[in-house]
Amino acid sequence: METVINDVRIIMKETYSKLVSFKRKGNRESFNSELLKVLPQIYRYVSKRLNSAVANGKLNKGMFNPNDFTDQLFIEVYDNIDDIKTENELHIFLFKKVDELLEDSLVEEEFDHVFFDNIDTYSKPEWDAMEENYTQDGDGDFLLLEELDDKSVDKSNYSLNQVFITEEEKQLADKLDESLNKERIYRHIQLVLDKMNMPMRTVFELYANEGLTTEEIAEIRKATLSQVEDLLSSARKLLKDSFEKRFLFQSN
Incomplete structure (x- = not known):
């Protein structure tokens, strides 16, 4: 995952300077072709x-x-590239x-209190059924991006270290x-x-999947640093508790 993030940062730096140059020359076609190189990461996030x-x-x-x-x-970046001063600003601007x-x-979802309030009581068959239903209902429908065949569209970016x-x-x-594959x-x-x-989930995904700092996420989400850190901490706790209850302390 770290390699993918670093690759994106390198590509972003190269792309930024070319975008500035193409805009100055009024070369819209080359501008769009260059911007296309950094969109797989954004496409995955939207997916x-x-x-x-x-x-x-x-x-x-x-x-x-x-x-x-x-x-x-394509329109937003072309119209605003003159005000974007660095490749890091471009990265944040896109998100x-x-x-x-x-x-x-999208309508903001409510917190699923029923799920988390009952997390101690779910049996292994119940966990497995929830996972199966989730996979059938929504997982991966938008992850194929034929126009941008890039390894950054891989979905397996989460890790236990996060x-x-x-x-x-x-x-x-x-x-x-030792017991779970990726x-x-x-x-x-x-x-x-x-x-x-949505806010809690989005903060975790931007941090874990996209490699953005809490400061960068705060700018993207128009939130305070404290709000972002609290959301990230809460997301980690809920995920940690779920792993422990399902895979470590499950006796059913």
């Missing part, structure tokens, strides 16, 4: 947001396509704009690593994330 909305019953399948949101970025477009179109961060917690992560870890994390409300 996950839409998948979550479908899985939660907040959006009908086929109602939106990721392209409905990413296509607008900020697409986030605004998503917020205008959830278990203290030394004591890492010992639990080691136990889980695909199983991904499915469980995505299942639990989709039971959170």
